[in-house]
Amino acid sequence: MAIYMRTGLQAQIWAAWGRGLSMATIARMLPTRRTSVYNVIGAQGGIEPPPRRRANRALSVLEREWIGKGLAAGCSLRMIARHLKRAPSTISREVRRNGGAIRYSGMRADEHAWRRARRPRQCLLARHPELEGLVIAKLSIDWSPQQISGWLKKMYPHDPTMRVSHETIYRSLFIQARGVLRRELTAHLRRRQTLRIPRAARNCTSLRSQIPDAVRISERPAEVEDRAVPGHWEGDLLCGTPSSQVATLVERKSRFLMLVKVGSKNAPEVAEALGQHVRELPVELRRSLTWDRGTEMARHKDFTLATDMQVYFCDPHSPWQRGTNENTNGLLRQYLPKGEDLSDYSQERLNEIAMRLNQRPRQTLGFSTPAEVLSSSVALTG
DSSP, X not given: OGGGSOHHHHHHHXXXXXXXXXXXXXXXXXXXXXXXXXXXXXXXXXOOOOOOOOOTTSOOHHHHHHHHHHHHTTOOHHHHHHHHTOOHHHHHHHXXXXXXXXHOOHHHXXXXXXXXXOOOOOOHHHHOHXXXXXXXXXXXXXXXXXXXXXXXXXXXXXXXXXXXXXXXXXXXXXXXXXXXXXXXXXXXXXXXXXXXXXXXXXXXXXXXXXXXXXXXXXXXXXXXXXXXXXXXXXXXXXXSSTTOEEEEEEETXXXXXXXXXXXXXXXXXXXXXXXXXXXXXXXXXXXXXXXXXXXXXXXXXXXXXXXXXXXXXXXXXXXXXXXXXXXXXXXXXXXXXXXXXXXXXXXXXXXXXXXXXXTSOBGGGTTBOHHHHHHHHHHHHO
């Protein structure tokens, strides 16, 4: 679950989400799985929780450490309380909750207190059942949260208990842990979304402005979809550490894999590295390349000019549109694990890894190998 993930890693996930990056992109950037990213973001409905703060009156970690040292030195609870200027009952409860005078540990006691403090406040709708019922009724007939909030102000101008902001309604829909509004009610929203999409993602420019003259996957020829003809590829960057990556190219018909060493995500460098590698292929195997929305392919026109291969870009949050490449990337994790510095791998070593996968029988190919299928496909087209 998300609450057991390191606080620093959660902060990195939320920072990336706030910049408008997709969950798949975040998972590639950070040493974690996509399901873990979804657990963090999905549990909060895409809304970053406010940072937790210690209550002013709570015992600090330094005070707890002093309690531990005082107990070890044989000091009485009252003596410790006088030194810390705390009530003796406060010190007594603290020690009793955390194993008694013999087993007390300041650091462990502080960790337990921080964990016990997770007591979410009951939200507004949960405290006012009549208001909750009205909100549910209006959502069920397709009223927007803004309309509901404005209507309540007009209908109950003198009753503050019958007021709720549209933001509270959205949060109660998206954050299911509140236990008030059912997830099914999101189907009545205009966009039917179940996550709060960051402003950076909503307001970002279109794919065509991020990647000049980008051609969407919807414009890709039908022959690419049915895998009847070889030479159509899917590509992506497989990340190790956030600053190291390897380009992966997978041929759709045969599942044949090529790995390309790239020094960075810099668009000109990626286009040059891919172009050099692809130009070594026969012309009949250079038909098209499908990529995700990563800006590392912003210089796709340079790549096309060098290889005569048209590049198509997937829709946002649609990894299944490059399903062959996604599956192959999963197989590659056996050799290129997350968190490992991939810049240490030479092109020769990457070629060896690709050869291992290309000579491995695949169930989807009737237990033929990708190398065998590609060879026979080229022979037939030739």
